[in-house]
Amino acid sequence: MRYAETGFHLEIDLSRGNIERVASDPRSTEIYLGGQGTAAKILWDRVPPEVEPFSPDNLLIFSAGLLVGTPVVGANRTVVTTISPRNDLYKDSVFGGFFGPELKHAGYDKIIIRGKAPDLVYLWINNDKIEIRDATHLRGKGAIETVALIREELKEPKAQVATIGLAGENRVYFATIEHLNASASRGVGPVMGDKRLKAIAVRGTKDLNIAHPAELFEICSRMYQEIYDNPRCGDALKYIDEYSLEWHLNNFAWGNARERRKDFWNDEIAKKYEESEKRVRVRGTACYNCPKDCHHVIAYPGRSLYFQKCYSELTYMMAAYEDRDFNYNIVGLTQEYGLDGYSAPQVLAFGVELYNAGILTDQDLPGFPSGNGERFFYLLEKIVHREGIGDALANGVYYAARQIGKGAEEFDHNTIKKIEQVPLKLGMINYPYFLMHATGEKMNITQIEGSYPQAAIPDRKEREEYVRQWDAAPERFKKYFLEWEPREHPSIEAAVNIVDWNETMHYVDDAVGICAFLSSFTGQWGPKPPYHIYNLPKLISLASGLDLDPDKLWEIAKRNRNLIRAINVSRGLRRVDEKPPADHWKKRNPEMEQKMLDAYYEFKGWNQDGIPTKKTLDGLGLDYVSKEFIKRGILKENDGAPS
Amino acid sequence: MNGDSKKKIVKEIKIDIDKCIGCRACEVACSAFHANPKYSSINPARSRIRVVMDELNNEYVPILAGDYTPAECPGRHTFLINGKQYSECSFCRASCPSRDLFKEPDSGLPLKCDMCESDPPLPEPMCVQVCRTDALTYVEREEEVKEEEVSEDEVEIGLDALIDKYGLQKIEETFARMSLAKKG
Ligand code: SF4
Ligand code: SF4
Numbered sequence: 001m002r003y004a005e006t007g008f009h010l011e012i013d014l015s016r017g018n019i020e021r022v023a024s025d026p027r028s029t030e031i032y033l034g035g036q037g038t039a040a041k042i043l044w045d046r047v048p049p050e051v052e053p054f055s056p057d058n059l060l061i062f063s064a065g066l067l068v069g070t071p072v073v074g075a076n077r078t079v080v081t082t083i084s085p086r087n088d089l090y091k092d093s094v095f096g097g098f099f100g101p102e103l104k105h106a107g108y109d110k111i112i113i114r115g116k117a118p119d120l121v122y123l124w125i126n127n128d129k130i131e132i133r134d135a136t137h138l139r140g141k142g143a144i145e146t147v148a149l150i151r152e153e154l155k156e157p158k159a160q161v162a163t164i165g166l167a168g169e170n171r172v173y174f175a176t177i178e179h180l181n182a183s184a185s186r187g188v189g190p191v192m193g194d195k196r197l198k199a200i201a202v203r204g205t206k207d208l209n210i211a212h213p214a215e216l217f218e219i220c221s222r223m224y225q226e227i228y229d230n231p232r233c234g235d236a237l238k239y240i241d242e243y244s245l246e247w248h249l250n251n252f253a254w255g256n257a258r259e260r261r262k263d264f265w266n267d268e269i270a271k272k273y274e275e276s277e278k279r280v281r282v283r284g285t286a287c288y289n290c291p292k293d294c295h296h297v298i299a300y301p302g303r304s305l306y307f308q309k310c311y312s313e314l315t316y317m318m319a320a321y322e323d324r325d326f327n328y329n330i331v332g333l334t335q336e337y338g339l340d341g342y343s344a345p346q347v348l349a350f351g352v353e354l355y356n357a358g359i360l361t362d363q364d365l366p367g368f369p370s371g372n373g374e375r376f377f378y379l380l381e382k383i384v385h386r387e388g389i390g391d392a393l394a395n396g397v398y399y400a401a402r403q404i405g406k407g408a409e410e411f412d413h414n415t416i417k418k419i420e421q422v423p424l425k426l427g428m429i430n431y432p433y434f435l436m437h438a439t440g441e442k443m444n445i446t447q448i449e450g451s452y453p454q455a456a457i458p459d460r461k462e463r464e465e466y467v468r469q470w471d472a473a474p475e476r477f478k479k480y481f482l483e484w485e486p487r488e489h490p491s492i493e494a495a496v497n498i499v500d501w502n503e504t505m506h507y508v509d510d511a512v513g514i515c516a517f518l519s520s521f522t523g524q525w526g527p528k529p530p531y532h533i534y535n536l537p538k539l540i541s542l543a544s545g546l547d548l549d550p551d552k553l554w555e556i557a558k559r560n561r562n563l564i565r566a567i568n569v570s571r572g573l574r575r576v577d578e579k580p581p582a583d584h585w586k587k588r589n590p591e592m593e594q595k596m597l598d599a600y601y602e603f604k605g606w607n608q609d610g611i612p613t614k615k616t617l618d619g620l621g622l623d624y625v626s627k628e629f630i631k632r633g634i635l636k637e638n639d640g641a642p643s
Numbered sequence: 644m645n646g647d648s649k650k651k652i653v654k655e656i657k658i659d660i661d662k663c664i665g666c667r668a669c670e671v672a673c674s675a676f677h678a679n680p681k682y683s684s685i686n687p688a689r690s691r692i693r694v695v696m697d698e699l700n701n702e703y704v705p706i707l708a709g710d711y712t713p714a715e716c717p718g719r720h721t722f723l724i725n726g727k728q729y730s731e732c733s734f735c736r737a738s739c740p741s742r743d744l745f746k747e748p749d750s751g752l753p754l755k756c757d758m759c760e761s762d763p764p765l766p767e768p769m770c771v772q773v774c775r776t777d778a779l780t781y782v783e784r785e786e787e788v789k790e791e792e793v794s795e796d797e798v799e800i801g802l803d804a805l806i807d808k809y810g811l812q813k814i815e816e817t818f819a820r821m822s823l824a825k826k827g
Contacts, residue, residue, distance in 0.1 A: 069685060070685060071671055071672070071675055071682075071685060073668075098667075101687075105686060105687070105688065144699065147698075147699065148699050157696075157697065158696075180698050181698070204688075205686065205688035205743075205748035206686065206688075206748070207678070207684035207685070207686045207689075208684060208685045208686065209683065209684050210675075210682065210683055210684060210685065213675070213678070213680065213681065213682030213683040213684075214681060214682050216682070217675055217682040221672075221772060221773065224668060224772075224773045224775050225775060228775035228776075282701055283661075283664075283701065284664055285664050285665045285666075285698075285703070286664040286665060286666035287666070288666065288667055289666060289667060289668050289671050290666055290668070291664070291666060291668065291775040291776065293664040293666075293776070297698075297701055299701070304699065305698070305699055305700070305701055307698075
């Protein structure tokens with residue numbers, strides 16, 4: 001019997017309308033755990049670098065993490081994996097809510113989609129009954145609206161739905177896949193649109209088995225209380241005081257990632273914001289099996305009821321220099337269209353900047369309004385319909401800049417590997433952050449940072465106390481933290497280790513499906529994140545029956561990290577691509593930065609071009625990767641071997 | 644004892660729908676507890692508490708499975724509460740033919756909340772234990788009751804449903820045949 005997982009994948013070929021239920025290899029679970037890890041292996045095996053994102057041969061994989069559907073509190077993440085048109089590289093994005101658990105109960109760990117439907121369809125998974133259904137009547141429907149329509153049509157109010165909006169249908173590069181209170185972003189939506197798959201609806205009523213039930217449940221019952229009581233986990237914008245609205249407004253950049261307004265916040269604004277919130281907020285809701293009510297239900301006049309998720313809480317208003325009411329209004333629309341709350345605001349602000357600079361003219365933007373907010377709404381329509389200049393903007397800042405030309409490239413100043421980044425413009429270079437931005441496969445800092453605190457504690461006594469309570473940290477980090485004085489740079493050794501730990505925890509979460517707000521993203525806010533490298537192995541073992549300890553779990557995360565790196569390397573990613581936006585920090589130190597990068601590559605077991613060496617790959621059991629690299633001339637036979 | 648009044652503990656789960664955050668931990672815990680062996684599998688579809696959820700209407704109503712009923716209601720009421728419409732079904736505890744709530748997913752047999760009967764007794768029913776927002780709270784109070792009540796057990800509820808579905812005769816026949824076969 002399989003535990004925690006169902007042991008089955010659903011293979012859907014949209015070109016041929018073929019549906020297959022395929023048993024998965026239990027060894028794959030032992031080696032890559034699940035979720036992102038097992039999906040990356042499938043992508044490596046079946047989507048060679050010659051396959052383009054919009055080819056029918058590209059795969060779109062929905063994976064419920066290994067612990068999803070077990071009683072482990074907050075294990076509810078589904079990860080979507082594909083090759084994205086954003087930069088022709090590996091992309092995954094994780095979403096919470098209720099989709100993953102429902103999929104497991106329907107009897108599947110993954111949905112693997114290939115091909116392209118002749119016209120718009122949706123997938124209806126009702127336990128063993130699977131249908132590819134016509135969705136032409138849903139064309140252009142909003143992502144929230146679609147959920148209601150599909151549930152009604154199927155007469156199944158309990159169906160969980162993941163769907164694209166108009167943006168996804170029109171292959172806008174920063175289109176999302178929406179699931180009411182959660183969404184998958186970073187460029188996976190356009191692939192779903194390209195496959196002409198409007199939505200997936202799932203309903204499942206089967207048992208999911210647990211390897212060591214009584215013991216696991218005993219721990220989980222305690223975790224409900226612990227997580228509920230822990231004030232330093234859950235959606236950062238909702239739960240973490242010093243990471244609140246004020247902090248974001250004063251520290252993040254406004255406009256097209258241009259300007260910090262350090263004293264923006266005052267009592268009057270605080271009051272106004274509170275009033276805006278009161279007007280529209282209806283209640284807080286949670287994801288499956290988690291006691292944190294992270295999502296605000298928003299009732300904005302004229303919009304469908306929608307869920308405010310952390311990241312888009314401020315991004316549109318800051319990009320447009322608008323107020324909070326504007327943000328609530330536009331998010332009600334962008335969630336229907338299905339747009340990434342990081343990228344979309346920056347693309348819109350970029351468009352406004354190009355107009356102000358005279359690069360885009362009234363000819364490109366007939367009837368362009370004068371107010372910033374109105375301009376955002378105007379551009380939004382152009383983009384989701386891919387109309388006129390919107391067709392270029394729909395490809396994201398990087399490609400749009402090059403398509404538009406006339407100096408527009410100069411305004412593309414906040415992308416890494418062609419993807420818009422969190423709008424941070426800071427003073428002094430921070431080396432761990434430099435490394436995370438430059439080298440992270442996720443290409444979004446929030447998916448890489450999170451276990452090691454962002455700031456030193458000035459008071460030595462407090463620092464000692466922090467370290468005393470810090471069960472989540474391996475010993476070396478306690479030492480680094482104790483030695484860390486404010487405004488001092490960590491040593492090279494400390495910096496590379498910090499980056500490694502931060503990203504390792506994300507690789508764990510994204511394989512097992514635990515919410516990062518309870519784990520990999522939340523360690524930085526205090527010494528007691530609910531989940532960490534020392535308590536996760538036991539939970540995974542009890543649920544799945546796998547034999548794990550912290551070292552073995554770390555090793556799996558490392559393997560998955562290298563495998564995903566390998567996919568990107570096979571698609572051409574090299575050291576030259578590994579740099580943060582030039583103006584991310586005012587004070588840079590190019591020489592030290594390169595030293596850091598050298599050290600990091602070495603620490604990771606990669607050569608100086610950022611390619612995992614044969615020794616590293618073989619040591620992780622990824623010899624099929626090293627063989628392929630040698631065959632393709634990416635590595636030489638003796639690369640990385642001791643000289 | 645007949646006709647005497649006696650004291651009885653009345654167990655009650657109070658539901659505050661305004662506090663419900665729609666996490667469905669109650670469903671997870673209930674289905675785990677009632678699995679055989681205990682906790683060995685999870686399946687909200689087997690839970691005896693269900694959160695009737697319509698996210699687009701901001702509706703989150705935890706309902707405990709009540710009695711089985713062979714027929715659906717002839718008509719349905721709509722409730723207007725705080726300016727919001729709820730169908731009567733949102734609050735109905737019945738395991739009824741018009742929905743798949745409170746039925747075993749494989750057999751279709753009705754499920755009923757047993758307040759987590761257990762030996763030794765639980766301090767609180769499972770769903771209440773995991774509901775950290777206090778949308779569910781547990782109260783016990785003593786009440787005078789006239790007669791000893793005959794409580795239907797699960798087998799009886801199940802048989803009742805089967806009789807409704809197939810008719811008494813068919814069930815009797817099947818039962819007789821199975822008894823013979825089992826006895827060899
Ligand atoms: S912490 Fe928040 S986002 Fe994470 S699972 Fe719980 S409710 Fe969802
Ligand atoms: S556990 Fe409580 S808050 Fe969560 S769904 Fe059930 S009743 Fe609602």
